Amino acid sequence: MSLTANDVKKIAHLARLGIAEQDVEHYANDLSGVLELMTQMGQLNTDGVAPMAHPLDQTQRLREDSVTESNQRNHFQAIAPQTEAGLYLVPKVID
Amino acid sequence: MNSQWEAVIGLEIHTQLATKSKIFSGAATAYGAEPNTQACAVDLGLPGVLPVLNKDAVRKAVTFGLAIDAEIAPQSVFARKNYFYPDLPKGYQISQFELPIVGNGHLDIEVDGETKRIGITRAHLEEDAGKSLHEDFHGLTGIDLNRAGTPLLEIVSEPDMRSAKEAVAYMRKLHELVRYLEICDGNMQEGSFRCDANVSVRPKGQKEFGTRAEIKNINSFKFVEKAINHEIERQIDLIEGGGRVVQETRLYDANKDETRSMRSKEEANDYRYFPDPDLLPVLIEQSLKDEIRATLPELPEAKKQRFLEQYALDLESATTLTSSRELADFYESVASLSGGAAKLAANWLTGDVLGALNKASLEISDSPVSAERLAGLLKRIADNTISGKTAKQVFDKLWNGSASADEIIEQDGLVQITDTGAIEAIVDKVIAANPVPVEQYRAGKDKALMALVGQVMKETQGKASPGEVNKMLIEKLKV
Numbered sequence: 373m374s375l376t377a378n379d380v381k382k383i384a385h386l387a388r389l390g391i392a393e394q395d396v397e398h399y400a401n402d403l404s405g406v407l408e409l410m411t412q413m414g415q416l417n418t419d420g421v422a423p424m425a426h427p428l429d430q431t432q433r434l435r436e437d438s439v440t441e442s443n444q445r446n447h448f449q450a451i452a453p454q455t456e457a458g459l460y461l462v463p464k465v466i467d
Numbered sequence: 468m469n470s471q472w473e474a475v476i477g478l479e480i481h482t483q484l485a486t487k488s489k490i491f492s493g494a495a496t497a498y499g500a501e502p503n504t505q506a507c508a509v510d511l512g513l514p515g516v517l518p519v520l521n522k523d524a525v526r527k528a529v530t531f532g533l534a535i536d537a538e539i540a541p542q543s544v545f546a547r548k549n550y551f552y553p554d555l556p557k558g559y560q561i562s563q564f565e566l567p568i569v570g571n572g573h574l575d576i577e578v579d580g581e582t583k584r585i586g587i588t589r590a591h592l593e594e595d596a597g598k599s600l601h602e603d604f605h606g607l608t609g610i611d612l613n614r615a616g617t618p619l620l621e622i623v624s625e626p627d628m629r630s631a632k633e634a635v636a637y638m639r640k641l642h643e644l645v646r647y648l649e650i651c652d653g654n655m656q657e658g659s660f661r662c663d664a665n666v667s668v669r670p671k672g673q674k675e676f677g678t679r680a681e682i683k684n685i686n687s688f689k690f691v692e693k694a695i696n697h698e699i700e701r702q703i704d705l706i707e708g709g710g711r712v713v714q715e716t717r718l719y720d721a722n723k724d725e726t727r728s729m730r731s732k733e734e735a736n737d738y739r740y741f742p743d744p745d746l747l748p749v750l751i752e753q754s755l756k757d758e759i760r761a762t763l764p765e766l767p768e769a770k771k772q773r774f775l776e777q778y779a780l781d782l783e784s785a786t787t788l789t790s791s792r793e794l795a796d797f798y799e800s801v802a803s804l805s806g807g808a809a810k811l812a813a814n815w816l817t818g819d820v821l822g823a824l825n826k827a828s829l830e831i832s833d834s835p836v837s838a839e840r841l842a843g844l845l846k847r848i849a850d851n852t853i854s855g856k857t858a859k860q861v862f863d864k865l866w867n868g869s870a871s872a873d874e875i876i877e878q879d880g881l882v883q884i885t886d887t888g889a890i891e892a893i894v895d896k897v898i899a900a901n902p903v904p905v906e907q908y909r910a911g912k913d914k915a916l917m918a919l920v921g922q923v924m925k926e927t928q929g930k931a932s933p934g935e936v937n938k939m940l941i942e943k944l945k946v
Contacts, residue, residue: 386737425566426544426742432749433520434519434749435493437488437522437523438487439493439494441492443505444508445501454607459604460553462553463607464601464606464608465608
């Protein structure tokens, strides 16, 4: 499977990545190469092999349900571009 | 609905799990706090943080799975659902995709006296997003991230429902269940229980599903029914007018009672899920399942069956009384404290008590009349100390004061007259004073007797037993 320039642009948009027009072809080639490798791996016989959800052979540690965080709003909002009435302000997102 | 068409409905219900802290952080989940005071570094998605799963969220999800007879995944995996929106700071929502914690289960609903089994495809754990406030910020949007990271269990049904009525019945049943299990407070105003509906129509008899639309933002039982009915009509009109349904997300507007297409979210469904490398697979041991199963409360359906048998209630009373765990517990306390006046207790609870609570917009847990005080009243009805009519007066005083039924009966001199001689004298007096109804009754007008019973009750200030009076009058008026 190979990717077109349009596929690359679409993926970049979904991930909000800025890609220069002259690099699009380059990315399309590289990513197609990755997919090619996947296709090869997909041909291997994996009967009886359990899918791996995580490379570490460990399971998730759980925490007790208790409130351990205190209010640090001033701290966090000190690095925010714009705040008001305790809210983070962002460009309007609905039309 | 036009009888040539059949609706196909599936619901996705988001229940907020009633934990103290968030699903992946130690920030509080309390509702209504000042904006952003309960959003910590993990919830904000700051660099370098690591989510750690809340044990209680897992337990609550397993509890739900066991209650709907579902398979609990021995190994469950979290995935990233990628999309950009300012109330989702990380740029992805931690959810579950391929290996949800709860697999196939089911829930039985009753519609028009018939039981129908609704399949539940899956239920998965995920984090909630924050809230966007679009007003009043000089053309900017305000973001409150207190809700970000609140644990949700998304419960996805099979497309098994065929009418808005069935969908509402399923939603109510699920609402009742999560509250019984105490995994969710069920508060719909605060968004603890939210519903999205997938609706499509097809010609009756056709096997394939039609194209579906997803309706979002329907957060009350009333609106679910209206929104779905409206959407069914819209789709039928569209198809019959030569158009076709497009797959899209529609928003229900309760004010206008219509659904409208949401701003077309370009490529919104391309979420590019992948397993979250920050979280390891979750292992659910058999021992945990056994432990939770052993502590499962009696479920609504089982409780209803037991009420039918143990207390010999009719189906309607049993259904009402088991509609919430609090009400069922209240009923059982009253039935036991009143010395076994089970049917009387059911009548009073489903009638006067629920009526008064409804009028005052109170829940059973806030009832001004406790189970003890209500039982005290029922005891005096059961042993004929007071008549049913007097009991209503006593109930008013129980509701508005703090005295016990016995104190009220004593203070107001309400003890029912059981001295037959005394009642007889009054009955004789009433017969003598009311020749007209007496004649009418003797002429075969049975209703006239009620006027005489009423007179006697008035004379005795309601302290005679109407049944006794009735009997005595019939006896005395025999020609």
